Amino acid sequence: MLKLLEHGEMYGYELVEALERRSGGVLAMGQSTLYPMLYNLEAKGLIASTRKIGDTGRQRKYYRLTGDGRHKLSADTEQWNRLAGALTTLGVLSPSRLSWPARNRAVPA
């Protein structure tokens, strides 16, 4: 979720769609779990929300990364890369999976 918000703010449905689309359906989640997850991240101070009028002319609640969220994302990414590297070395993971975070970089909507 933090990764999706890395390059800009997004609203709830947009996040669901993006997650499903960018993971090729692998990480499609029950939408009932999305909002609790967002509220938890917000409670931890990793993301912040603002309600404002979007380009469709409707009000929505937009989520964006906070400074803490960015640090967390950076730390988690680094940890993931180390883990994935180790798994690749062990032959558990194919090298192509390593670049997933980079290749699927979020594109601002």
Place this chain on the structure above:
Amino acid sequence: MTGASSDNKAPTHLRIPFRRGHGSRRLLDEAALPEPCTELIQTVARRARLWPGERADVTRELIDHARDALAAGQTPEQIVERFGDPSQAAALIARARKRQRHPLLAAWAVAVKLAAFTPIAVVGVYAILFARFHAASPTVRTNYFAMIDEARPDPASLVVEGFLPHRTYNMARVTWDDFVADQKAAIEGAPFDEDLPRTAAEDPRRIGRGHPEFQATASKIRALRPLLDRVAAAAAMPDHGTPFTSEYGAAQAEDRTLPIEARLNAFASTPNDPEDQRPLFEVMLPHLADMRRCAMLLAFDARLALDESDAERAIGRWMALLDLAEQAQADGFVISSLVAIAIHESATQEIRRGLHRHPDTLTEEQIGTIESRLVASGPATLRFSLDAERLMIDDILQRTFTDDGNGNGRITPEGFRAIHDLAGSGDRTGETLRSATLPATATIVADRATQRRIMLDAFDRIEAAAERAPNEPSPDNPDASVFRRDADRRIDPYRYIIPYTFQPAMGRAFQNLHAARLQLDATRAALAAELFRRSIGEYPETIDDLVPGYLGAPAPDPFDPGEPLRLEAVPGGFVIYSVGENGVDDGGTPVLGNTGRDAGRPIPHRFWARFGAGTPYETGDWILFPPDSID
């Protein structure tokens, strides 16, 4: 993606979340979503049980979600299906949103909720306690009255001259009533003499030879001799035979307007219905008062007997006094012990008095007979027995606590009522308030087994305290001897309600016991001194002169550890004394030295003034021989 304008810059979790004005219902109405979506959102928002502001925020966001999904081409049914379980969503959202709450707001909300909930909780808890309390009831399993009676001798074995001993005492009571009425009339009609106590009417021992009523009193007592002979025979029985389980028509017996037969019949014991489980603490023990009256008449007659040089009758009366004391002690109640000790003290006092006034009247053989009887009487009589009190506590517990079958249980409404009745009552308002608080108070009261343990432990300590020397340091309060008052907590009288309500008030009982033992020892020493005089021709100089030929061992002075009672020769006789409570040998100066009256018997502080100036209570010696000076 986003527009520039915003209707609210503050992050959602920092807004006042429980303000009103964001009704979820209104938001949903305004959104006009398809019914399945509206129902989904409504379910989630409602089940999350959030503050109004939070609920509106969630509702608004889910409305946006549904609109976006509809705009993306999903059908309402697809939206509902892809959303997942609304109950699970509500639970997760509730948990997450609560984490977002500001700590101060969360604390405030908890406080408000508690404030609203507390009265309900109090009422609820009280209702539970009330129901639990009133559901409890005691079970009376044992008839302790009957148990005590069954353990006593068969009344058929106690008959003396066609009467049970207690019937003889009954007759003595009726006679006594007449005697006292006559005495009162005579004494009140006599010229007032401030040196003669007005209580003499109720205690003939206070009527000395100088009293204007002495001759008249002596005549009345002489007329009672056949009755006193029968009393002496009754006292020699192992039990007084008063059935504890019977009613006792004392009021009718004291009605002097009734014929003598009717008054005596009032004492006829009416056995109670065996099914009638009367509580043991209602036991009356009327025979004790009768025994005391008999003792006073016997004591007076012993004096008359010696005046008439009738040593046999005097000894018979003294023996009857010792027998009465022993019989009273056999009851097993503390009050019986107190009466037994008092009667025994009276017996030894009369023996010393007789020895002092009529030293030559008794033969050496008679002195030996008295000595043998005294040796046996001490251990049998001069002690405190709380055996009946132990049964009484078990009886009280079975009537006040529930019984779980293992000797334990909890306090019951009947129990509180019974305890309150016994402890005295208060005003009606206080009563109502107390009743209302009883279910809560019941939670404080310790269980049945604990009450019993503490009470029986207290009884053990009372019995142990009675055996300690009077000046021996004790871990207990020597007066109460039940609890260490300084360690009590304010809750203890409620928590240990049985021991606090039913602890025996021993008061000066221990001192009475020590005084009676001292007088027994002094009497034996005085008898030995008289034998010494008859053998040597003069009285002993010290108590050591009596050992071992006349006294096995000198009696120890309990107020002066390691030292015997003092015996000192004085012109024409000797003095026996204890150093008394101050533990200092004052050379035989009596406690109330100026008057000499009541010397040898400690007088409670409150009675000092009555006897005029004298050596203060704490500073004198206790003069045991010669006994008091009323002649």
